[in-house]
Amino acid sequence: MKILVGVKRVIDYNVRVQIKKDGSGVETAGVKMSVNPFDEIAVEEALRIREGGIDSEIVAVSIGTKDAQQQLRTALAMGADRAILVEADSEVQPLDAAKIFHKLAEEENADLVLLGKQAIDDDANQTGQMLAALWGRPQATFTSELNFADGKAKALREVDAGLELIEVDLPAVVTTDLRLNEPRFVKMPDIMKAKRKPLDTKAMADLGISASAKLETTAFEPPAGRTAGSKVEDVPALIAALKDKGVL
Amino acid sequence: MSQVLVIAEHLNGQLNNSTAKAVNCAAQIGDVHVAVFSDSPAAVAEQAAQIDGVSKVLSVENVANSNALAATLAPQIAALSDGYSHLLMPSTTFGKDVLPRVAALLDRPQISDIMEVIDAQTFKRPIYAGNVITTVKAPEGLVVGTVRTASFKAAGTGGSAAVDAATVSADLPSHTRFVELQAAASERPDLQSAERVVSGGRGVGSEENFKVIYSLADKLGAAAGASRAAVDAGFCPNDMQVGQTGKIIAPGLYIAAGISGAIQHITGIKDAGVIVAINKDPDAPIFEVADIGLVADLFEALPEIEKHL
Numbered sequence: 001m002k003i004l005v006g007v008k009r010v011i012d013y014n015v016r017v018q019i020k021k022d023g024s025g026v027e028t029a030g031v032k033m034s035v036n037p038f039d040e041i042a043v044e045e046a047l048r049i050r051e052g053g054i055d056s057e058i059v060a061v062s063i064g065t066k067d068a069q070q071q072l073r074t075a076l077a078m079g080a081d082r083a084i085l086v087e088a089d090s091e092v093q094p095l096d097a098a099k100i101f102h103k104l105a106e107e108e109n110a111d112l113v114l115l116g117k118q119a120i121d122d123d124a125n126q127t128g129q130m131l132a133a134l135w136g137r138p139q140a141t142f143t144s145e146l147n148f149a150d151g152k153a154k155a156l157r158e159v160d161a162g163l164e165l166i167e168v169d170l171p172a173v174v175t176t177d178l179r180l181n182e183p184r185f186v187k188m189p190d191i192m193k194a195k196r197k198p199l200d201t202k203a204m205a206d207l208g209i210s211a212s213a214k215l216e217t218t219a220f221e222p223p224a225g226r227t228a229g230s231k232v233e234d235v236p237a238l239i240a241a242l243k244d245k246g247v248l
Numbered sequence: 249m250s251q252v253l254v255i256a257e258h259l260n261g262q263l264n265n266s267t268a269k270a271v272n273c274a275a276q277i278g279d280v281h282v283a284v285f286s287d288s289p290a291a292v293a294e295q296a297a298q299i300d301g302v303s304k305v306l307s308v309e310n311v312a313n314s315n316a317l318a319a320t321l322a323p324q325i326a327a328l329s330d331g332y333s334h335l336l337m338p339s340t341t342f343g344k345d346v347l348p349r350v351a352a353l354l355d356r357p358q359i360s361d362i363m364e365v366i367d368a369q370t371f372k373r374p375i376y377a378g379n380v381i382t383t384v385k386a387p388e389g390l391v392v393g394t395v396r397t398a399s400f401k402a403a404g405t406g407g408s409a410a411v412d413a414a415t416v417s418a419d420l421p422s423h424t425r426f427v428e429l430q431a432a433a434s435e436r437p438d439l440q441s442a443e444r445v446v447s448g449g450r451g452v453g454s455e456e457n458f459k460v461i462y463s464l465a466d467k468l469g470a471a472a473g474a475s476r477a478a479v480d481a482g483f484c485p486n487d488m489q490v491g492q493t494g495k496i497i498a499p500g501l502y503i504a505a506g507i508s509g510a511i512q513h514i515t516g517i518k519d520a521g522v523i524v525a526i527n528k529d530p531d532a533p534i535f536e537v538a539d540i541g542l543v544a545d546l547f548e549a550l551p552e553i554e555k556h557l
């Protein structure tokens with residue numbers, strides 16, 4: 001099975017993000033960057049599919065600046081076989097990311113594209129679904145359990161009403177939820193080995209994709225903050241405070 | 249004049265409250281139509297027709313619509329959206345699953361999680377788990393977006409829009425099949441629309457211990473929620489998860505017991521009326537956002553609260 005896995009470079013989830021002084025965006029200079037946590041789960045799932053006995057080639061794909069090579073090396077160190085970086089210097093919105101993945105999925109003849117359900121920078125939650133539409137393939141979003149049999153996949157999806165089980169034909173697009181697995185820890189020797197694995201670079205223009213109409217971001221601002229209230233001594237004081245606020 | 253199409257969310261013949269919230273957002277943009285896709289849409293269409301601000305309900309009957317599968321719905325929604333200026337769905341797992349698939353079929357970018365309408369093309373939306381709010385402008389042409397349900401109150405009911413049967417012609421794929429929905433049976437109010445919510449975190453310690461959460465919730469007529477850590481530890485089902493990647497809620501009262509207050513959790517409760525934190529660690533970050541904090545062991549505090557109610 002040929003598996004493409006998305007690996008987006010984002011600000012590490014532990015960092016408290018700051019807006020640039022001139023309000024033109026989010027500060028990334030000197031900030032710790034990591035693999036989007038949901039994508040790390042996607043890489044882990046691809047590895048488990050192979051370890052579960054389905055012979056697979058795992059190709060990690062990132063779209064972004066040269067710096068994203070770092071995150072691709074992480075995916076290679078986890079166990080991906082090779083990597084492709086589609087270089088783009090300006091912001092790539094989900095529709096264009098989906099067009100890029102679509103092109104690669106066809107070029108590579110992928111059986112499965114595993115993506116995070118959302119990137120924790122733009123929180124858009126769109127790319128997998130858009131790719132599935134463009135490619136004309138099934139989608140299983142928010143997946144927390146994935147099994148294969150007879151050229152089909154069964155995906156258990158985390159939906160608001162509970163857990164939904166669907167069956168999809170392959171090729172398909174699967175997006176990962178947090179509970180799908182726990183990504184492995186990368187060991188030092190694997191990081192060394194990853195340096196020798198192939199990492200191809202392509203320019204967005206080489207893929208022959210015409211850019212889509214874009215959303216224009218005109219302002220970045222901090223959210224209306226909640227301020228800390230006060231602590232109460234004991235339960236009777238808590239009850240009194242709740243009555244005071246009219247919620248009891 | 250903007251003409252907005254809202255896609256209704258429903259289950260077992262019941263319209264989901266998220267639809268009325270999306271309608272409230274849509275009404276700030278223009279005239280609102282609601283479309284119901286189902287194998288038997290009559291009952292849901294009737295409920296949609298009663299939402300204030302809806303001028304027409306389009307009911308699309310098709311056996312293929314017996315379950316809400318994105319692959320089946322997307323081509324139909326894309327076909328039906330022709331002639332509209334805006335296409336909106338609630339930012340629930342339903343809307344998040346379906347709408348991007350529609351947007352790509354129409355070659356339109358999507359605005360996720362609209363939290364405020366500035367004008368017909370311009371909206372506010374959160375990024376980085378709600379730590380930054382952006383203003384985004386949609387390009388000329390059809391505007392496609394999901395509506396952050398915690399940011400809009402449900403439109404009232406008292407309307408009586410006409411219900412029209414609509415037909416759409418679209419090729420429906422057979423590559424995706426619904427198997428089953430394992431719905432978490434709960435007698436408690438729905439987490440997303442409950443006026444009061446009692447949530448437990450990793451501090452609750454076990455599935456067995458979660459009964460202290462349920463017991464207080466029942467006493468308060470509240471829904472029960474949880475942090476991701478509690479869900480991951482198997483203390484409770486995943487549909488109870490509140491937060492960036494769970495449910496974004498806005499109850500009048502939110503009680504967080506044994507929850508540390510990670511940003512991903514706080515994102516889910518920013519719009520709550522009164523937040524109460526009960527945690528034995530006086531330095532837990534949750535106290536920075538709580539309106540009322542109580543430093544205590546939850547196993548002593550929660551039963552004592554019940555006694556005082």
Ligand SMILES: Cc1cc2nc3c(=O)[nH]c(=O)nc-3n(C[C@H](O)[C@H](O)[C@H](O)COP(=O)(O)OP(=O)(O)OC[C@H]3O[C@@H](n4cnc5c(N)ncnc54)[C@H](O)[C@@H]3O)c2cc1C
Nearest residue numbers: 449450451475476477491492493494506507508513528546
């Ligand atoms: C990409 C991503 C997305 C995420 N999305 C979400 C999300 O949507 N929702 C979410 O909640 N999390 C989410 N998380 C996880 C989040 O980062 C935290 O790990 C999680 O919220 C912590 O849960 P917790 O507060 O229950 O556990 P902990 O952080 O372990 O806190 C437990 C708390 O319980 C207190 N405690 C222990 N025993 C007692 C007692 N007897 N009485 C009183 N207090 C006690 C402790 O003092 C502590 O503060 C996400 C993480 C990532 C990486």
